[in-house]
Amino acid sequence: MxxxxxxxxxxxxxxxxxxxxxxxxxxxxxxxxxxxxxxxxxxxxxxxxxxxxxxxxxxxKMKYYEKKIIERGYRLIAGIDEVGRGPLAGPVVSAAVILPEDCNILYINDSKKISPHKREILYDKIKQVAIDIGIGIVDAQRIDKLNIYDATKESMYIAVNNLNKKPDFLLIDAMQCDHIPISQKSIIKGDSKSISIAAASIIAKVTRDRIMEEYHKIFPQYAFDKNKGYGTEEHCRAIKNFGISFLHRKSFLKNILKTNNNVKVE
Structure with a gap:
C-alpha cells in the first residue's frame, strides 16, 4: 500500500x-x-x-498449568474462582470457565488487578470464546447456616454442576474441593497464574457486582452500587442507622449488632 x-x-x-x-x-x-x-x-x-x-x-506463562495438564491427556480444563468471601452483605459467587486451548484474550488477569471498565470488556470477550461457563451463587442465609468457607466450596460445586460440558480437570484458586469428584489442582494466587482461573475470577466478579447493583435499587440506603456489600465506613453507618436487610450476613455482623441494640432486621 x-x-x-x-x-x-x-x-x-x-x-x-x-x-x-x-x-x-x-x-x-x-x-x-x-x-x-x-x-x-x-x-x-x-x-x-x-x-x-x-x-x-x-x-x-499463564497457560503453564493448562499446558502441563493437557500433556497428561486432559482436555476440558475448568478454571474456578470465587468472589465475595469478605463482604458483610450479598452472596458468595463462584464461576467455572472452560477456555479453548488456543485462547489468547489480551490482558486477561486477576480481576482485582483490572479496572471495572476493562473487566466488563473482558467479561464479554470471555463469554464469546469460552467453551462453557458455570455460575454458582450461595446467599447470605446459607452462608450464616454453614460458614463462609463451606459456603464458598458449595458455590464452586454449584458452578461446576451448572456447566453443560463436564470438565475432566479443575484448576482452583487456593481451595481444595474434595467434594467434587474430578481431578483437580489448587493453586495459590491462581487468578494471576492460570488463564482459566483468571477468566473465572472476571466472570465471578462481574456477575456478583451486577447482582449487588440490582440490590442497590431495592436498598439504596446501603450504597451497594459502590461498596458491593463490603464493610466500608458508609455501609457500617447505614447498618447502624437503618438496620440490616435479608442480604446481610448476620454471622459477619456480631460486633456491630452487639454495639447497637437498636439495629433492626428488614
Missing part, C-alpha cells in the same frame, strides 16, 4: 482496522513515507507492538 498518497488522518483510520499481529507489515510500509508525522506514528506503532509481544509472553 502506498501510504504516501494518504493523509495522516486516513492512515490512522486504516490502522484502526489492522490487527496487532499485522503491525510489522504496516510499519515496514510506513517507514518508506518520509513525512515527520508519519515517522512519529511509526514509533507509536512500534511501541504498541512491543507491548503486544510482551502481553503474549505473559499470557503464555
Amino acid at each position: 502506498e501510504f504516501e498518497k494518504f493523509t495522516l488522518l486516513q492512515i490512522k483510520k486504516y490502522i484502526k482496522s489492522v490487527p496487532l499481529e499485522q503491525y510489522p507489515q504496516v510499519i515496514e510500509e510506513l517507514e518508506k513515507d518520509q513525512r515527520k508525522s508519519v515517522q512519529k506514528l511509526v514509533i507509536t506503532l512500534q511501541r504498541k507492538f512491543k507491548i503486544y509481544q510482551e502481553e503474549l509472553k505473559r499470557l503464555d
